[in-house]
Amino acid sequence: MNIVTVRDYRALSGMAAGIIASQVNRKPNCVLGLATGSTPIGTYENLVDMFREGVVDFSKVTTFNLDEYCGLDEENPQSYHYFMREHLFGHVNVPEDGVHIPNGMAADVEKECGEYDEAIKRAGGIDLQLLGIGHNGHIGFNEPDDVFHDNTGMVRLTPSTIEANKRFFDRVEDVPKTAVSMGIGTIMAAREVLVLAGPDKAEIVEKLREESCSPRVPASILRYHPRCTLLFATAK
Ligand code: GLP
Numbered sequence: 001m002n003i004v005t006v007r008d009y010r011a012l013s014g015m016a017a018g019i020i021a022s023q024v025n026r027k028p029n030c031v032l033g034l035a036t037g038s039t040p041i042g043t044y045e046n047l048v049d050m051f052r053e054g055v056v057d058f059s060k061v062t063t064f065n066l067d068e069y070c071g072l073d074e075e076n077p078q079s080y081h082y083f084m085r086e087h088l089f090g091h092v093n094v095p096e097d098g099v100h101i102p103n104g105m106a107a108d109v110e111k112e113c114g115e116y117d118e119a120i121k122r123a124g125g126i127d128l129q130l131l132g133i134g135h136n137g138h139i140g141f142n143e144p145d146d147v148f149h150d151n152t153g154m155v156r157l158t159p160s161t162i163e164a165n166k167r168f169f170d171r172v173e174d175v176p177k178t179a180v181s182m183g184i185g186t187i188m189a190a191r192e193v194l195v196l197a198g199p200d201k202a203e204i205v206e207k208l209r210e211e212s213c214s215p216r217v218p219a220s221i222l223r224y225h226p227r228c229t230l231l232f233a234t235a236k
Contacts, residue, residue, distance in 0.1 A: 002230070006233050012232075016043040016196055017044075017047045020128065028061070029061070030062075030127040032063045032128055033130060034064070034084065036065070040196055043130070047088065051092040051093070052091075058092045058094040063100060066131070066141075066181060067102060069176040070179055080101060104179065110153075114151070114152075128194060129190035129194070130194050131219075133201055133230075134161055135164055137204050140187065141157065141180075142155065142181055142218045143156070144217065154178055188225055192227040193225050194228075199233055202234075
């Protein structure tokens with residue numbers, strides 16, 4: 001994993017958007033893996049600006065989002081469907097049928113997850129996967145565990161993730177306890193991975209420099225990815 005330290009969040013967002021736009025310009029029909037959380041918001045703002053300036057065109061792009069809470073429908077402002085519409089899809093020209101986000105409302109979640117992985121394979125695999133990172137080293141919603149989970153599946157959120165994400169909800173009790181997340185194997189199969197970490201992630205980024213690979217720190221597996229860059233902003 002190549003860890004690149006950048007000056008601040010603005011620089012991180014500009015750089016990440018540049019990397020994504022270059023990918024789209026190099027391969028207009030590419031498959032992007034997309035992330036939510038507060039860290040990629042600046043990246044999406046830059047991409048929207050670039051789209052408006054005619055620097056990038058998403059008309060042939062296919063996207064797969066990392067995760068979604070269970071039990072929140074698309075119109076719920078805390079859902080990741082809503083987030084993606086607000087921050088990206090509502091402002092750029094990714095075709096509607098090219099957008100894929102796990103369905104946290106699915107009656108048969110297991111079936112839904114299997115189909116999600118199949119759809120990624122059918123699309124030719126992910127060219128560039130964007131990731132944020134949790135304070136506990138989670139990627140997507142793959143929480144610290146005894147084993148790495150390969151495929152997209154339903155996961156139970158840890159108390160620390162519920163605590164970290166409660167800022168988006170009125171009450172901590174409203175934070176869903178489960179989510180659907182791309183698996184570690186699904187993420188590792190992406191041809192390139194770009195991880196974004198702001199200054200609040202200094203501790204976990206330090207751990208990733210030192211620690212050997214362990215499912216207790218899910219992001220640590222990224223050290224074995226052949227093309228993974230982590231952009232770390234040291235200031236807001
Ligand atoms: C959530 C998401 C992750 C994201 C993480 C960090 O738990 N499921 O995909 O990386 O939050 O979010 P933030 O960037 O807001 O710190």
